[in-house]
Amino acid sequence: MKKNDQVRKIALDLLLKIGEKGGYSHLTIDQAMKKYDLDTRDGALLTEIVYGTLQHKLTLEYYLNSFVNKKKKLDNWVKWLLYLSIYQMHYLTKIPDHAIIHESVEIAKKRGHKGIANFVNGVLRSVQRNGLPDLNEVKKEDKRISITTSHPNWLVNRWIKQYGIDITKAMCETNITHKQISIRTQPLKVKRTDLIKQLHEDGLKVRASEISEQGILIDQGNVLKHPAFDEHLFTVQDxxxxxxxxxxxxxxxxxxxxxxxxxxxxxxxxxxxxxxxxxxxxxxxxxxxxxxxxxxxxxxxxxxxxxxxxxxxxxxxxxxxxxxxxxxxxxxxxxxxxxxxxxxxxxxxxxxxxxxxxxxxxxxxxxxxxxxxxxxxxxxxxxxxxxxxxxxxxxxxxxxxxxxxxxxxxxxxxxxxxxxxxxxxxxxxxxxxxxxxxxxxxxxxxxxxxxxx
Structure with missing residues (x-):
């Protein structure tokens, strides 16, 4: 099995565990990383696919419904395979559509049978050929926010009642973006200015937090790979x-x-x-x-x-x-x-x-x-x-x-x-x-x- 095939197979297993059996996303991904001993690149791809598919689940569900007859009953694993495939085709840019489709069909063959594989191929080819529906055509504002940002409608409406439409929309849109990583220095071990200097010298882009005199914001670079992490000179904290x-x-x-x-x-x-x-x-x-x-x-x-x-x-x-x-x-x-x-x-x-x-x-x-x-x-x-x-x-x-x-x-x-x-x-x-x-x-x-x- 090619590496990308393995990553997508693992991603599908994790999505089923989280999405259908109530597993915790962060714990489930951490466990998989250790179990399969994935290198940095494959680990990043796995994390991106799993988190991204989960983050956009309701949007992906809306997209899929445009290509599948509502009366057709799909096994859960087939649904999640299509979700993660459409996620990659729509939101990721480095992997060509034909490679995503091929790998998804191969997974469908091994997990199901030829008929399922043909179905998956047909749906994904239609997505590739016709493009995805325009979410701006959803007329009701609460429903449009719900679908475009993948937040349940009851939650969107609850926030609208409590905080108003503008705050709710901005919050939902922010919730589907990557979060700023920040760390808190251990001041009894290291001065913040010294750690910032060290991180800069080692190629990371960082800056001081204005919220905490111990805080550092990481703009670029993997701070968890830096020696200071193993030396417990800082704690990752929002x-x-x-x-x-x-x-x-x-x-x-x-x-x-x-x-x-x-x-x-x-x-x-x-x-x-x-x-x-x-x-x-x-x-x-x-x-x-x-x-x-x-x-x-x-x-x-x-x-x-x-x-x-x-x-x-x-x-x-x-x-x-x-x-x-x-x-x-x-x-x-x-x-x-x-x-x-x-x-x-x-x-x-x-x-x-x-x-x-x-x-x-x-x-x-x-x-x-x-x-x-x-x-x-x-x-x-x-x-x-x-x-x-x-x-x-x-x-x-x-x-x-x-x-x-x-x-x-x-x-x-x-x-x-x-x-x-x-x-x-x-x-x-x-x-x-x-x-x-x-x-x-x-x-x-x-x-x-x-x-x-």
Whole structure:
């Protein structure tokens, strides 16, 4: 089997695992890379085909429906083979159509029979000959956004109701583009200026983040192949995620709680910001995930992090009231802000799932807030874009807990470029993917009033 044939065969297997059996895209791809020991070029092609096909699934489905009789029942593997083939023909430029068609037909022969192979050949030849339908002919704006950006219609309409048509359209369009890679330096090991200089000298194009004094944006080059990665001089972290610890108003010697900490990006960022002087208690519901946080801390040479398995809703049974100077609740959420990295999320979520999450978020906030010291600060964040999980959770909490307010200084301490953000409300800041070319995130900071009137 030729190499490209093998990559497409693996891609089809992965798409079936993710698209039909609920596998997680990033984990499934990582496992395949290790299993098949693919070189850099084949690994990049596999990642492009799998992520790209997933990212554009609803668009590809719309295209395919123009060439296949709606009454014809297709096996799942045939559908995904056609999706990945049309994806390559339409979105990729380096591989000629005839090669894509030939390889797809060969896969169909081996996986099915001659009749299926002839069918696949016929569909793809029609696509090549006639071209794909014009998406501008979809008249309803919500449906057109849904199809052109491959977001479920219920989600598009939800965002339109919450944020308006312009923000929704920009968000959906951003979600199908490649995301900026950013890293966070370990300041106890290396200065940001020194690492930037080293990366430049080694041929990468990078620049300093304006969101975090530890952040570096990678414009060109594979930073994961650089020796600094193996030396754990930096952590790969999205700028929106970096902003969480940056907004915690941290200083050395503090006692800090990270209630939902895995995989440890924010816990280790907190530890770095207090220069490993203080104590960070980092918990996760699953013991295996808590161990990931511990491993991450060890790699970065951080000793102030104490990890453990615990349900965040029951941490008031683990710690005394008024124990912590700072608390971070990076709450479990629908993940609708990270669709560029995990495109399968948008097809697997339903509105009912969100309601369950809101209940959990509320419980965690109510329980963990008891652990905050009188003059402490509590940061609530999620990696989602959804008012029900963000502003409305905070609004309800404040209504039921009159001692707490949104810290007014939070808004003054935001990076200058975000102080007039369209995502600002009285309850915090909603970062949209288009704001920083990063993940969608919600962040706010609560503190206690001296007294209740």
């Amino acid at each position: 700028e929106s995620s970096m902003l969480v610890a940056e907004m915690m108003d941290l200083s050395e010697g503090m006692t800090i709680l990270d209630a939902c900490s895995a995989p440890g990006g924010k816990a280790t960022h907190i530890a770095e910001k207090i220069r490993d002087k203080g104590t960070v208690f980092a918990y996760d519901l699953h013991e295996k995930k808590a161990k990931l946080v511990k491993k991450k801390a060890e790699q970065l040479g951080l000793t102030c992090i104490q990890t453990g398995q615990a349900d965040a809703r029951k941490l008031d049974q683990v710690h005394e009231k008024a124990t912590f100077d700072r608390i971070l609740i990076d709450a479990p959420c629908s993940g609708l802000g990270v669709l560029r990295s995990k495109p399968d999320i948008k097809y697997n979520k339903e509105e009912a799932d969100i309601k369950k999450l809101v209940s959990i978020q509320q419980e965690i906030l109510e329980s963990v807030a008891l652990l905050l010291k009188k003059d402490g600060k509590l940061i609530y964040s999620t990696c989602t874009v959804n008012k029900e999980e963000n502003e409305l959770v905070i609004k309800r909490f404040l209504n039921e807990n009159q001692r707490f307010i949104v810290d007014p200084l939070f808004f003054e301490e935001l990076p200058i470029g975000l102080r007039n953000s369209q995502g600002l409300t009285e309850f915090g800041i909603q970062l949209f993917p288009q704001d920083l070319n990063s993940d969608g995130f919600f962040i706010t900071r609560l503190t206690k009033k001296d007294s209740v009137k």
